Amino acid sequence: MTDLVRRSFLALTAAGLAAPAAFAQSRAEQAAIGQYGDKAAPFTVFEQDGALHIDGEGFKATRLNALGGGRYAIAGGGELILETGAVRLNGKVLAFHDFGAEVEAAIRKAVRADPALLRQRALAATPPAETGDKLASDLVDVTTITPGIKLDIRYAGANNFMGIPLYEKSAAYLQRPAAEALGRIHRALAAKGYGLLIHDAYRPWSVTWMFWEATPTEARIFVADPTQGSRHNRGCAVDLTLYDLETGQPVEMPSRYDEFSTRAYADFVGGTTAQRERRAVLRQAMEADGFTVYAEEWWHFDYRDYRRYPIGTKTFTELAVG
Template identity: 30%
Template sequence: MRTLRTPLRAALVAAVALVSLAAAPAPATADRTGPGGRGEPRAPEEFVALHDVAPTIRQEIRYFTPHNFAGEPIDGYRAPLCLVTEDTAQALARAQRSLLERGYTLKVYDCYRPQRAVNHFVRWAKDLDDQRMKAEFYPRVEKNRLFADGYIAEKSGHSRGSTVDITVVKLPAKPTRPYVPGEPLKPCYAPRPERFPDNSVDTGTGFDCFDTLAHTDDPRVTVEQRANRRLLKTTLERQGFTNLPEEWWHFTHKPETFPDTYFDFPVSRRSLASRH
């Protein structure tokens, strides 16, 4: 993509950054501590809050809310906060600077995910009577197939701290209305005007869409949707991320800081080491 030459280009980048900073979410303060707050496991010092490293990256932490495939806030998410290893945060900051130059911003849906959250997913998947969110997130997949088809597993790379679920938003970003529990649901693969509204670019499906259309290179998406997926993928690949082919939104920074460790500290600022 053609870019402007300095000093005009520099002035444009600065202006876009100021707009994004002004609209970026403040560090999360809500903290659902609940019982057992004391004595909880803590994050290693390599973990940081993404907002402290890259404050212009937007955050829409879905598992803190009921707008996800389980239809309820997920265990371990005590704040709407993105926690990642520091090298992952720095790589995301570099990718963000590249996108700001082109008038876009990153937005994360999920980052570090505690093992207790993964356990919550497993319990939910085994409860075949709970189908309240099927119409949006897995309308073409039977719930008893979620394990066999690889949509739910007992371990997640998110628990190691170097994986994020992420998308791109065109600036200036429009607000996304909140989900209202019980509202009519639309399929995650429906045309953009029919899906639940999201201020991200159109990538062909919503986030966490349990459907083959969410495969990064699925040939059925439109030219525009394919270009948007490519923008996200190439931008992150330049900073050391690899994509999970079955999910256009899923990226892992390599080499992982903790390639073999699955953590279970809560998503909360209280989990971070004191230096953060």
């Protein structure tokens, strides 16, 4: 359902003009959007152009045709039935899963065991030695370059996959050329009604070490190997999304920020048409000015010159005092 259709539908409902049955069915379909079955090969139900589609279990972006009562005919043959917390695909029950939330819960449990020790070990660890000439680091506060850019720095509080504060303050630092490019992108997006909302930018190497240590091996595709250093450590990577200039609120994307699941992939087929369209708007704007998306995270973009900068170890407190 597009944003325009959703707003029109909600307006009709508020005025008592939308049929209750249609609203109930719409809610059921929206609730069905997500992933099911096996984490290694998820079955995905998603919306495309006003209709539910499925992907996985031998199907590829296949349309569902409503038969009523939560039953759907699968284009090309077969049947899918919506059930509470599951779908029944040609008789096979596939349970709903929020795979990202499940991984996050495991990470938070491990961190809670002894967060002080984890931080102590990270600060005592030694960053990898680097060879070759590097540019002098020139980290700047992004909001001083472009005041309209908003911040929601998740690692400055506990609302992150680790469940603990990792930065001493809420700030976004980038190497000056990357910060200036981000300012141009923010201003260009205004024509489409959007602004940029940053979740993370420069990240001290010790925090990258903590991420790696706390993350299960099978999920480490979503965190950087500290023996190589992160592009965030170099001040040339940014995690961000869009916010609506009219409402000031973040937009919905196909996954949450820092979600450890295939829903986070830059080419994930699922979610809704509107969510995928907004993801494409962000990617196109970023790639038009020197950034490249990380394939496993739609929100992560690397600036073209990241290899030329050294791994950074300064904390936010140290950066604030110069």
